[in-house]
Amino acid sequence: MDHLAVEERKYRAKEWVIALAVVYAALISFRHQLWPLLAMALIAIAWRIPSFFAQFGLLRKALLGMRPSFRSHPPRSIRLEVSDEGLREFDSGIESFAPWASVRSFRADRRFIEIELSNNLYAYVPVRRLSPASSSREDLLAMLEKQGVAQQAPRP
Structure with missing residues (x-):
């Protein structure tokens, strides 16, 4: 279980690095009026938003909604x-x-x-x-x- 916690921390750190790098690229491309690069950065931001905010527990409601299906399986011996x-x-x-x-x-x-x-x-x-x-x-x-x-x- 501790191994999973370490992997979760690595995943969160990777998500933050990706998010900051894409936002930085968007700001630089806006500043220098590099519109194609800005469009690509905005698409990347939109693509990463769900996984980025998932780390804050916003998808926890969806998982809680799935709990009854987890309980429907009988326990195994x-x-x-x-x-x-x-x-x-x-x-x-x-x-x-x-x-x-x-x-x-x-x-x-x-x-x-x-x-x-x-x-x-x-x-x-x-x-x-x-x-x-x-x-x-x-x-x-x-x-x-x-x-x-x-x-x-x-x-x-």
């Missing part, structure tokens, strides 16, 4: 089994297996355990959803350490 061979995931009748050799690293905080696989995919295990009868956060972390999976420092 995903089961993760940890064994001496590796990680086995069961999701809607599909079984996936990742041997320990393909588990690159893990990161743990109080809410999630993030497991990175060698194909640049991640498994996010919510700590509160671990089955108390079969495992706990400490058991999963102990198994990851036992298998020699590198632990990364938690993100700030």
Whole structure:
């Protein structure tokens, strides 16, 4: 989740740079009466307005209007089994297996355990959803350490 926050900040910074550059180009072209360049700058401004203002949450109303459709999907049950061979995931009748050799690293905080696989995919295990009868956060972390999976420092 923190990775997504970093990507969001990069996206916002990029949007500001683009907006300022286009406005600067429009002002310079107006000052020097470069009408074709001014027309192109105004078209670029009109094209970037929706994505620029989206970062301020103006599209949040549209997303809130979509919330009922998100809720209409029934919750899925995903089961993760940890064994001496590796990680086995069961999701809607599909079984996936990742041997320990393909588990690159893990990161743990109080809410999630993030497991990175060698194909640049991640498994996010919510700590509160671990089955108390079969495992706990400490058991999963102990198994990851036992298998020699590198632990990364938690993100700030």
